[in-house]
Amino acid sequence: MKNRSKLQKIASGIWEYTLSIGIFIAFWFVYVRFADVPAYILPSPGVVWISFVDLFRTGMVWPHLWTTSYEVLFGFFIGSLLGMILGYIFIKIDFLKVALMPYLIFLQTAPKIALVPLFVIWFGIGIVSKIVLIISMVIFPVLSGMMLGLDSIPADVRNLLKVLKANRWQVFSQVEIKYSLPALFSSLKIGIVQAVIGAIVAEWMSGKQGLGYILTYASSTYKISMLLAGIVLTILLGIATYEMVNIFENKLLYWHESKRNQE
Amino acid sequence: MGQKENDVVIRDLDKIYGNLLKEDTVALKGINLSIKKGEFVSIIGPSGCGKSTLLKIIGGLEKLSAGTIEYSDPENRLGFVFQDSVLLPWKNVRENAEFPLVIQKKQTKENEEKLDALLDLAGLKEFSSALPRELSGGMKSRVSIVRALSYDAPLLLMDEPFGALDALTRDHLNIELLKIWSKTNKTIIFVTHSIEEAVFLSDRVIVMATRPGRIREIVPIDLTRPRDEDSRNDSKFGEYCRYLREIIG
Ligand SMILES: Nc1ncnc2c1ncn2[C@@H]1O[C@H](COP(=O)(O)OP(=O)(O)OP(=O)(O)O)[C@@H](O)[C@H]1O
Ligand SMILES: [Mg+2]
Numbered sequence: 001m002k003n004r005s006k007l008q009k010i011a012s013g014i015w016e017y018t019l020s021i022g023i024f025i026a027f028w029f030v031y032v033r034f035a036d037v038p039a040y041i042l043p044s045p046g047v048v049w050i051s052f053v054d055l056f057r058t059g060m061v062w063p064h065l066w067t068t069s070y071e072v073l074f075g076f077f078i079g080s081l082l083g084m085i086l087g088y089i090f091i092k093i094d095f096l097k098v099a100l101m102p103y104l105i106f107l108q109t110a111p112k113i114a115l116v117p118l119f120v121i122w123f124g125i126g127i128v129s130k131i132v133l134i135i136s137m138v139i140f141p142v143l144s145g146m147m148l149g150l151d152s153i154p155a156d157v158r159n160l161l162k163v164l165k166a167n168r169w170q171v172f173s174q175v176e177i178k179y180s181l182p183a184l185f186s187s188l189k190i191g192i193v194q195a196v197i198g199a200i201v202a203e204w205m206s207g208k209q210g211l212g213y214i215l216t217y218a219s220s221t222y223k224i225s226m227l228l229a230g231i232v233l234t235i236l237l238g239i240a241t242y243e244m245v246n247i248f249e250n251k252l253l254y255w256h257e258s259k260r261n262q263e
Numbered sequence: 264m265g266q267k268e269n270d271v272v273i274r275d276l277d278k279i280y281g282n283l284l285k286e287d288t289v290a291l292k293g294i295n296l297s298i299k300k301g302e303f304v305s306i307i308g309p310s311g312c313g314k315s316t317l318l319k320i321i322g323g324l325e326k327l328s329a330g331t332i333e334y335s336d337p338e339n340r341l342g343f344v345f346q347d348s349v350l351l352p353w354k355n356v357r358e359n360a361e362f363p364l365v366i367q368k369k370q371t372k373e374n375e376e377k378l379d380a381l382l383d384l385a386g387l388k389e390f391s392s393a394l395p396r397e398l399s400g401g402m403k404s405r406v407s408i409v410r411a412l413s414y415d416a417p418l419l420l421m422d423e424p425f426g427a428l429d430a431l432t433r434d435h436l437n438i439e440l441l442k443i444w445s446k447t448n449k450t451i452i453f454v455t456h457s458i459e460e461a462v463f464l465s466d467r468v469i470v471m472a473t474r475p476g477r478i479r480e481i482v483p484i485d486l487t488r489p490r491d492e493d494s495r496n497d498s499k500f501g502e503y504c505r506y507l508r509e510i511i512g
Contacts, residue, residue, distance in 0.1 A: 156349040159324045163343045164366045174366070178353050255353035255394055 043225045052229035055214075061233070067209040068199050071127060072241055075134025076195040080188055083139045087146025088172075108140040112198065116205045130202040130210075137198040138191040145187025149180025182256055185249040192245050196238045211237065268335060270300040270418060270450045271321060276330035278316055278476075290316045292475035298452065300335065300417075303444060305453045305461035306469045307511070313476025314454045315346060315422055321452065322420050336418065342411035342449075344421040348403040350395040356406050357382065357391040363414045374414070381409045384439055400427040405436070412443060419451045426456065434492070437463055441490060458511070462503045463490060470510055480510055 025045045031037065032044045039047065055061035086104075090097035116133060123129035153176065161171050203212025211234050218227035278291035290313045298304055306314050319325040321332065322343050342363075350359045361378060364370045382388050385405040395403060404427050411419060425433045437460060444451055455461050461468045465484050472479040484503055486494055494500060 156345040164363050166366045
């Protein structure tokens with residue numbers, strides 16, 4: 001019974017997606033056809049689809065897709081880990097929070113594109129400068145989420161731990177990390193989106209590899225259908241990585257109020 | 264009673280909450296109180312008179328501003344039932360109740376069996392694997408009580424544990440609590456708003472007054488034990504209730 005309704009839910013979800021994308025593509029098709037839009041401005045969906053398939057058929061896209069995915073996942077992983085550790089330390093040691101927070105806010109508010117040339121000078125045009133940029137974009141939201149999560153622990157839960165004489169590790173592993181998860185996952189979802197943006201921007205501005213590079217290449221050679229195919233692929237990569245975080249969240253937060261109706 | 268050893272001795276205790284903007288709150292002023300080993304004491308008084316504060320100070324959860332507290336137990340082991348039940352939302356009923364055993368690494372077969380018996384007693388057996396969000400307020404408070412009883416702390420501090428329950432369940436759990444108390448020889452300090460509950464349970468009722476929070480009177484309750492439903496029909500029971508209602512005003 002439960003399983004069936006779950007399947008139905010997934011099926012109806014897929015159906016809704018297909019329908020809304022289908023309507024969008026239909027509009028696109030009709031518009032291009034009847035408004036006589038020249039193909040170098042906006043090609044029809046069919047042409048973009050062929051380009052998209054070609055990216056894979058010729059095999060040219062694989063190394064780029066691999067590079068970008070690798071940068072996104074690796075940068076996201078390191079950035080989140082650092083964000084979580086810093087968030088924990090800031091909550092525990094007030095002095096460090098006061099001392100280091102201004103730099104992080106500076107890093108957060110500085111336009112990241114402006115930092116790319118600097119990172120290229122410091123870390124070269126290879127993968128390192130890209131990962132550094134991604135880390136710088138992921139770290140702040142995750143750090144804020146971790147701090148918010150740790151702050152959300154009710155005073156009497158801390159009192160309970162004190163009465164039971166729980167040690168620091170028990171407090172962290174049994175209670176703090178669990179209470180942090182809801183806020184942490186909200187911030188990880190922001191982080192993963194930031195990571196994809198960071199990777200594309202960095203590749204756009206420097207380097208010879210990655211989906212961002214395909215976009216610059218297509219745009220500078222006026223291959224508009226390839227450009228659109230590249231954009232679609234970037235969006236798909238964004239959705240796929242976001243869904244990965246989502247799946248983890250559903251696994252780990254089964255107990256949370258927000259998941260009450262999803263069982 | 265008189266020859267029994269003291270479990271907690273409080274001398275000249277003050278508690279002041281500092282406040283940057285307003286005047287400081289004098290939550291407690293000049294509290295002197297000795298609680299005997301194995302005694303059941305209730306604290307009653309108007310809202311805001313410092314009952315929770317006093318309990319938290321005894322539990323070592325708040326610093327005191329002046330005075331001293333001495334405990335007979337050198338390890339200072341205690342159980343605390345908080346005013347809100349504070350269950351961990353990702354743990355089911357049994358895991359929540361078992362939490363102290365996990366933290367203190369005392370998951371022996373004996374303790375686990377004792378825990379299951381307690382869950383049964385509290386009417387929670389069928390709900391062992393339910394998550395807190397699936398429980399009623401009354402069930403949550405029963406879980407938090409079982410959690411405080413699951414490990415052997417000689418001192419049990421309870422802050423309005425039955426506040427969220429209907430009168431019938433409350434009366435029933437009062438009797439169960441007395442049974443557990445008489446079996447385990449725990450010292451219990453019990454905060455409540457209900458005069459009847461205080462009289463029914465206690466050896467002594469401590470009546471507090473407000474602004475500043477202080478002890479107005481300590482009323483010994485001389486009703487025979489063990490107590491059951493019939494004790495409420497005792498004429499002395501009614502008299503105690505009337506007397507307490509008068510002084511609380
Ligand atoms: N953390 C705090 N900071 C400042 N003032 C506090 C704090 N906790 C309690 N107080 C003040 O101390 C006084 C006593 O509060 P307490 O919670 O002990 O009352 P209570 O008798 O338990 O009330 P109730 O019956 O409503 O639970 C109140 O005036 C309250 O405002
Ligand atoms: Mg209170």
